[in-house]
Amino acid sequence: MHIGKITGNIVVGQSGGPTAAINSSLAGVYKAGKEAGADKVYGMLNGIQGLLKGKLIDLSEKITCDLELELLKRTPAAYLGSCRYKLPDYEKDAAPYEQLFQILKEHGIAAFFYIGGNDSMDSIRKLSEYGESVNSSIKFIGIPKTVDNDLEITDHTPGYGSAAKFIAAATKEIIRDSLVYDQNNLTIIEIMGRHAGWLTAAAALCKDKDCQGPDRIYLPEKDFDRDVFLKDIKALQQEKKSVVIAVSEGIHLADGRFVCELSDKDSYIDEFGHTMLTGAGAYLAALVKKELNCKTRAIELNTLQRCASHLASLSDITEAFEAGRAGVMAAARGITGEMAVIKRVSDSPYQCAYETHNIKQIANMEKKVPLSWIKEGDDGLTKEFIRYARPLIMGEVMPVMVNGLPAHMDNIQ
Amino acid sequence: MHIGKITGNIVVGQSGGPTAAINSSLAGVYKAGKEAGADKVYGMLNGIQGLLKGKLIDLSEKITCDLELELLKRTPAAYLGSCRYKLPDYEKDAAPYEQLFQILKEHGIAAFFYIGGNDSMDSIRKLSEYGESVNSSIKFIGIPKTVDNDLEITDHTPGYGSAAKFIAAATKEIIRDSLVYDQNNLTIIEIMGRHAGWLTAAAALCKDKDCQGPDRIYLPEKDFDRDVFLKDIKALQQEKKSVVIAVSEGIHLADGRFVCELSDKDSYIDEFGHTMLTGAGAYLAALVKKELNCKTRAIELNTLQRCASHLASLSDITEAFEAGRAGVMAAARGITGEMAVIKRVSDSPYQCAYETHNIKQIANMEKKVPLSWIKEGDDGLTKEFIRYARPLIMGEVMPVMVNGLPAHMDNIQ
Numbered sequence: 001m002h003i004g005k006i007t008g009n010i011v012v013g014q015s016g017g018p019t020a021a022i023n024s025s026l027a028g029v030y031k032a033g034k035e036a037g038a039d040k041v042y043g044m045l046n047g048i049q050g051l052l053k054g055k056l057i058d059l060s061e062k063i064t065c066d067l068e069l070e071l072l073k074r075t076p077a078a079y080l081g082s083c084r085y086k087l088p089d090y091e092k093d094a095a096p097y098e099q100l101f102q103i104l105k106e107h108g109i110a111a112f113f114y115i116g117g118n119d120s121m122d123s124i125r126k127l128s129e130y131g132e133s134v135n136s137s138i139k140f141i142g143i144p145k146t147v148d149n150d151l152e153i154t155d156h157t158p159g160y161g162s163a164a165k166f167i168a169a170a171t172k173e174i175i176r177d178s179l180v181y182d183q184n185n186l187t188i189i190e191i192m193g194r195h196a197g198w199l200t201a202a203a204a205l206c207k208d209k210d211c212q213g214p215d216r217i218y219l220p221e222k223d224f225d226r227d228v229f230l231k232d233i234k235a236l237q238q239e240k241k242s243v244v245i246a247v248s249e250g251i252h253l254a255d256g257r258f259v260c261e262l263s264d265k266d267s268y269i270d271e272f273g274h275t276m277l278t279g280a281g282a283y284l285a286a287l288v289k290k291e292l293n294c295k296t297r298a299i300e301l302n303t304l305q306r307c308a309s310h311l312a313s314l315s316d317i318t319e320a321f322e323a324g325r326a327g328v329m330a331a332a333r334g335i336t337g338e339m340a341v342i343k344r345v346s347d348s349p350y351q352c353a354y355e356t357h358n359i360k361q362i363a364n365m366e367k368k369v370p371l372s373w374i375k376e377g378d379d380g381l382t383k384e385f386i387r388y389a390r391p392l393i394m395g396e397v398m399p400v401m402v403n404g405l406p407a408h409m410d411n412i413q
Numbered sequence: 414m415h416i417g418k419i420t421g422n423i424v425v426g427q428s429g430g431p432t433a434a435i436n437s438s439l440a441g442v443y444k445a446g447k448e449a450g451a452d453k454v455y456g457m458l459n460g461i462q463g464l465l466k467g468k469l470i471d472l473s474e475k476i477t478c479d480l481e482l483e484l485l486k487r488t489p490a491a492y493l494g495s496c497r498y499k500l501p502d503y504e505k506d507a508a509p510y511e512q513l514f515q516i517l518k519e520h521g522i523a524a525f526f527y528i529g530g531n532d533s534m535d536s537i538r539k540l541s542e543y544g545e546s547v548n549s550s551i552k553f554i555g556i557p558k559t560v561d562n563d564l565e566i567t568d569h570t571p572g573y574g575s576a577a578k579f580i581a582a583a584t585k586e587i588i589r590d591s592l593v594y595d596q597n598n599l600t601i602i603e604i605m606g607r608h609a610g611w612l613t614a615a616a617a618l619c620k621d622k623d624c625q626g627p628d629r630i631y632l633p634e635k636d637f638d639r640d641v642f643l644k645d646i647k648a649l650q651q652e653k654k655s656v657v658i659a660v661s662e663g664i665h666l667a668d669g670r671f672v673c674e675l676s677d678k679d680s681y682i683d684e685f686g687h688t689m690l691t692g693a694g695a696y697l698a699a700l701v702k703k704e705l706n707c708k709t710r711a712i713e714l715n716t717l718q719r720c721a722s723h724l725a726s727l728s729d730i731t732e733a734f735e736a737g738r739a740g741v742m743a744a745a746r747g748i749t750g751e752m753a754v755i756k757r758v759s760d761s762p763y764q765c766a767y768e769t770h771n772i773k774q775i776a777n778m779e780k781k782v783p784l785s786w787i788k789e790g791d792d793g794l795t796k797e798f799i800r801y802a803r804p805l806i807m808g809e810v811m812p813v814m815v816n817g818l819p820a821h822m823d824n825i826q
Contacts, residue, residue: 014593018589018590018593045595046593046594046595049595050595075589076586076589076590077586077589077590077592077593078593081592081593081594081595082593082594083594083595084594165817165818168817168818169723169818169819170717170721172818172819172821173489173490173716173717173720173721173722173723173819174716174717174720176431176488176489176490176720176821176824177431177489177490177716177719177720179490179494179824180427180431180459180490180491180494180495180824181459181494181495181496181497182458182459182462182463182494182496205816205817205818206818208815208816208818208820209823210815210820210821210822210823211821211823297716299715299716300713300715301715302712302713302714302715303586303587303590303710303712304583304586304587304717306590307586307587307589307590308583308586309586310582310586310724311723311724313817390816390817393817393818394816394817395817396814401809402621402623403618403621403803403807404578404581404618404726404803404806404807404808405578405581405582405585405618405619405621405806406582406585406586407621407623408585408589408623408624409623410622410623410624411589411592411593
C-alpha cells in the first residue's frame with residue numbers, strides 16, 4: 001500500500017512503562033513520516049509532560065542514517081523519555097489543551113503520534129475529541145505498546161512478544177538450574193501482571209522436548225486458593241524432586257485480596273516505618289516452607305522482563321515498527337482518533353495485517369487471558385494459547401555487539 | 414600439544430552451584446577423554462554424593478554426536494546434577510573413601526575429574542591424598558568452575574565470564590530503563606558475591622560511549638559506611654535525575670555486620686515466625702527513601718546471573734572446554750592432585766595457556782578484587798580491572814534456537 005502524503009511536520013512521543021519494542025515503533029513512525037514527505041519529524045521529550053514545556057527535538061538531527069535507525073530498534077526503554085501524565089477532561093479544564101494545540105500550531109504539526117498503553121490511548125482519545133471540538137485539522141493517532149498485552153481490538157501489543165520471549169527463556173534456564181540438586185525443592189517465579197496474566201502465561205512457552213515447563217501457572221484471571229495450592233504442591237512433591245511454578249504478581253483470593261498483601265502487615269513494617277511490600281512469590285515461598293517444610297526460593301524476574309533487548313523477538317520488533325508505519329499511513333489518509341492495530345490473518349503461516357481502529361473502543365478497556373485457555377488445575381495453558389503466543393516470540397534481533405555488550409542509542413539527556 | 418594416552422576408563426562429576434559454563438567443561442573432559450583413548454567416559458550423577466550410591470552413567474550413550482556436544486556446551490546448570498557433599502578427613506573417617514575407591518576400582522577408573530569451586534577442589538585434594546596413602550594409581554584432577562571467580566592461581570575461573578557478560582548487559586538495560594522518567598530516582602542493583610566482589614565489579618563493564626555505567630559500585634572488599642553513602646547519593650542527585658548503583662549482596666560495615674542484616678530483625682519476622690532475609694539492596698532502598706525521600710527501587714539480578722546461557726561469553730565457554738581438556742591431558746601425563754588453571758599470556762591480543770597446578774595451593778583459599786582496582790569514592794573500577802575483565806566477556810555463543818527459545822540438553826532424570 002502506498003504510504004500516502006503528509007503535508008507539514010509531525011510529532012511523536014512515548015508514554016508509560018518502557019519495553020524492548022517501543023523504540024522500534026518510534027523508528028517506524030520516523031521512517032514512514034519521512035517517506036510520507038513530512039518536513040520534520042519532531043520527538044517530544046518525556047511525552048505530553050515535556051511537550052507542555054515545549055521540549056521538542058528534530059529527530060533528523062539524532063537519527064542520521066539507517067544504521068542508527070537499526071540501533072534505535074535494538075535499544076530498550078524509551079529513547080525520547082516517557083511520562084505518566086493524565087490529561088484532564090477538556091470540558092472541565094481546557095487550559096492544557098489550549099497550550100498543547102498552541103505549541104503544535106507553532107511547530108506546524110499536521111499529525112501527532114503517541115506510542116503507549118491504555119492511559120496513553122486515553123490521551124489520544126481526549127486530544128482527538130478536543131481537536132474535533134475546535135475544528136483542528138491535526139490528526140491524533142495511537143501506536144500500541146505494552147508488555148502487558150492488555151489492549152483490546154489489536155491481536156496483541158508490540159512489546160509483549162519480546163517480554164514473553166525473555167520470560168520463557170528465563171523460566172527455562174531457571175528450571176534447568178533447579179534440577180541440579182538431588183533433594184525436594186520448590187522454585188516460585190514471580191512475573192509481572194497485576195490484572196492480566198499474559199506475561200505469566202508466557203512461561204508455558206518453555207515446555208518442549210527438552211523442558212517440562214513450569215509445573216503450575218497461576219494467573220490473576222482466576223481466584224487463588226491457598227489450601228488447594230498447598231495440597232497441589234504436596235502432591236507434586238511426591239512425584240518429583242524439583243517443582244517450579246510461575247505466579248503473576250497480581251494473583252488474589254476469591255474475596256479480592258491480593259496474595260502479596262496477605263502477610264501480616266505489622267510484620268513487614270521496616271525500621272523506618274515503611275511497609276515492605278513482600279511479593280506474592282515471597283509470601284508463597286514462606287507459606288510452603290512453613291506448611292511443607294521444604295527448600296523454597298522465590299525469584300522475581302524484575303525489570304528485565306520489559307527491557308531485555310538482548311533477547312528481543314524478531315516478530316515483535318518488526319511488528320512494532322510496522323505498527324508505527326501503519327499509524328503514519330492512517331494519518332496520511334486523514335484519519336484521526338484511532339489506534340494502529342495488528343490483525344492476525346492466519347496462524348500457519350503466521351501472517352498479520354495492520355489497520356487502525358476507533359480509539360474509543362480501546363481506551364480504558366483491559367483484555368485478559370480467556371479462562372478457556374487456562375488448563376484445569378492450573379498446570380499450564382491450552383494449545384490455543386500456545387498457538388496464539390508462539391509466533392510472537394519467534395525469531396531473534398541480533399544485537400550489535402560492541403566491547404562484548406549490546407550497543408544502544410543513548411538517551412537524549 | 415599431544416593429548417596423551419589414557420588406559421582404562423575415566424569418570425567426571427560436577428559439584429557446587431550451577432553456571433553457564435560448567436557443561437562446557439564437561440564437554441571438554443568427554444571429548445578429550447575420548448581422544449586420549451579412554452574406553453569409557455563415565456558421568457557421576459549428583460557428584461560424589463551420587464557416586465557413593467553407584468550412580469554412574471556411560472556418557473557415550475547420552476552424547477552420540479558432535480551436535481549434541483555443542484548443545485551441551487550451550488546448556489546451563491549441571492547436566493549431571495550437582496551436590497554439596499563434604500568429605501570427612503580420611504584420617505578420622507576412611508569409610509567413604511574406601512567405598513569410593515571400591516566403586517572406582519569396579520569401574521576400571523584410571524582418572525577422576527571434578528568440575529567445581531572451592532569446596533570441590535578440597536574434595537580433589539582429599540581424594541588425591543588418600544589415593545597416595547593407599548598407593549592408588551588413580552589420578553584426581555580438578556576443573557575450576559565458579560561464577561564467583563574467587564579461586565587462586567588461575568587467572569580467572571570458567572563461569573565468571575558468562576556471568577559477568579549477563580550482569581553487564583542487564584545493568585546496561587536497567588540503566589536505560591531508569592532514564593525514562595523526568596524525576597529523581599535511585600535504582601539499586603543487587604548482585605551475587607558474599608565475600609568477593611568480582612561479579613558486582615562486572616557491572617562497570619557497561620560503561621561505554623552509549624552508557625554512563627553505574628554511578629557507584631560497592632564491593633565487599635571495602636567496608637561500607639551508611640553516612641558516606643547517603644551523602645554521596647544526595648550529592649549525585651544534585652547532578653542528575655537518574656542514579657543507578659550496584660551493590661554486592663555481601664557488603665558489610667566496618668564492624669563486620671552485613672548490610673543485609675542491619676534491619677531491625679523483629680520487623681522482618683513473617684507471620685510464620687521466619688526471618689525474612691531482606692537483601693542489601695532492599696535495605697538501602699528503604700534507607701534512601703527515608704533519609705532522602707526519593708523514588709527508589711531495588712532489583713536483584715537473581716538466578717539468571719549464573720544460568721543465563723542465552724547470553725554466554727564465547728571466551729568463557731571456550732575456556733571452560735579447554736580447561737576440561739587440560740585436565741585430561743594432565744591425567745594422561747600421570748599428574749594427580751592438581752587443578753587445571755588458566756594462565757594469561759597477554760592482554761592484547763588476549764591469549765591464554767592452560768596448565769595444572771598443585772591443588773593444595775588452591776583449595777580453601779579465596780581470591781578477592783585487589784583494593785587498588787576499586788576507585789576512590791567507589792565510583793567504578795580502574796582501567797586495570799577493565800583490562801582484566803573485558804576479554805572475559807567477549808564474543809557470543811549463539812544458542813540453537815528452537816521454537817523461539819534456546820535449546821538445551823535435557824538433564825538426565
